[in-house]
Amino acid sequence: MKVTINKQLYNFTQDKLQKHRQGGQIKNSSLATKLYEEYNFGQFDVNKQWLTFSLDNILALSEEINGVLGLDIRQDPYPTSEDRLTTSEKSRNEKANSYAVSKEFVLINSLSEVKINQSCYKISPLTSLGAYIKAEEIQSIEHSAVVLVENLAVMANLSSINLTSIDNTLDLTQALWLYRGDVKAQQTTTTSYQFFRHFKGNIPLICFSDLDPKGIEIALTSHADFWLTLKNTNDVTMPLLGNEQEWYKQSASVSYLSDKMKKYISQETENVCWQGVFNTLLNHRKTLKQEHMLKHKLALTLISLKE
Incomplete structure (x- = not known):
């Protein structure tokens, strides 16, 4: 994953995945575009009005997020920010969801x-x-x-x-x-x-x-x-x-x-x-x-x- 997913995008994605557990469509927005561009999630139609995604897309994204944050994006709440030493106890990226x-x-x-x-x-x-x-x-x-x-x-x-x-x-x-x-x-x-x-x-x-x-x-x-x-x-x-x-x-x-x-x-x-x-x-x-x-x-x- 290129960057650690932020809280806003995480919650946006979780909401969509809970509504479309087997796959579906998301109306294009800045967050939908970010999800597509940064995480290679789904595919836009020709007019880029809708982002269509499959169950395979959901599973791939879930695995990727779990590998970094140790969370299931489909159901787990976004973690509370911690200091870098605490984050380093479990994560290879000490900056992941750590406050300054x-x-x-x-x-x-x-x-x-x-x-x-x-x-x-x-x-x-x-x-x-x-x-x-x-x-x-x-x-x-x-x-x-x-x-x-x-x-x-x-x-x-x-x-x-x-x-x-x-x-x-x-x-x-x-x-x-x-x-x-x-x-x-x-x-x-x-x-x-x-x-x-x-x-x-x-x-x-x-x-x-x-x-x-x-x-x-x-x-x-x-x-x-x-x-x-x-x-x-x-x-x-x-x-x-x-x-x-x-x-x-x-x-x-x-x-x-x-x-x-x-x-x-x-x-x-x-x-x-x-x-x-x-x-x-x-x-x-x-x-x-x-x-x-x-x-x-x-x-x-x-x-x-x-x-």
Whole structure:
């Protein structure tokens, strides 16, 4: 078999095989085409409107799937994803139906020591993104706060953040910094968010994101107590080379925030601090990334997200 059959195609095929146990026809679709092309299953008619298959096709496919997954596609449910070591116990292909190695881990860093599980761990004296730690093994955090970071570059440049500008009782020089994760097909931010929210109520949670509509949305949906952002939001207009492009890619986030503001107005809710920031962005139609904040040592502030 060329590739391990995915869950969507597996369930689609199982449904058809259970309805046509001795063979039959499937109306053409993207999944039917994939079944034909990747597994040499059945035969299309001249107009490619129907995929016809026989009992021999069913038996051949069942044998092939069983050889890889150890399942009878005609009746067994698709297996739950496991880590690669568990998969390797039975399968020659350690990646078959295994989730990404990074799924169980979170990337954390600190300006001094990492204080978790009632112990202190020295950080590398060399420039580093931090340490990948298995999330479930962290039971307690002994830092002043946990800061969820949007962009990976920040993790290697914590000392460049203008923390002295923050007028707050929270000492972020003693915070634990957590990378939210890459948004890619093979990776996910889910583990970082789950880890972050797990400590809600036990330690202050802060979200540090870009100064743009998406950054505000990330902060609002992260369950953080505070949003770390620019003290002077008009800094978004600072002279930089090139034309503004990012703003025009974030219409979905603009709509999300606009709808949220309308809801507050309809409920006659007192204005929340992030609305002023959003209005500034709407006026200027410009954005600023975390990297800009670090490089230009821009003053930061903590905005409460409690409603």
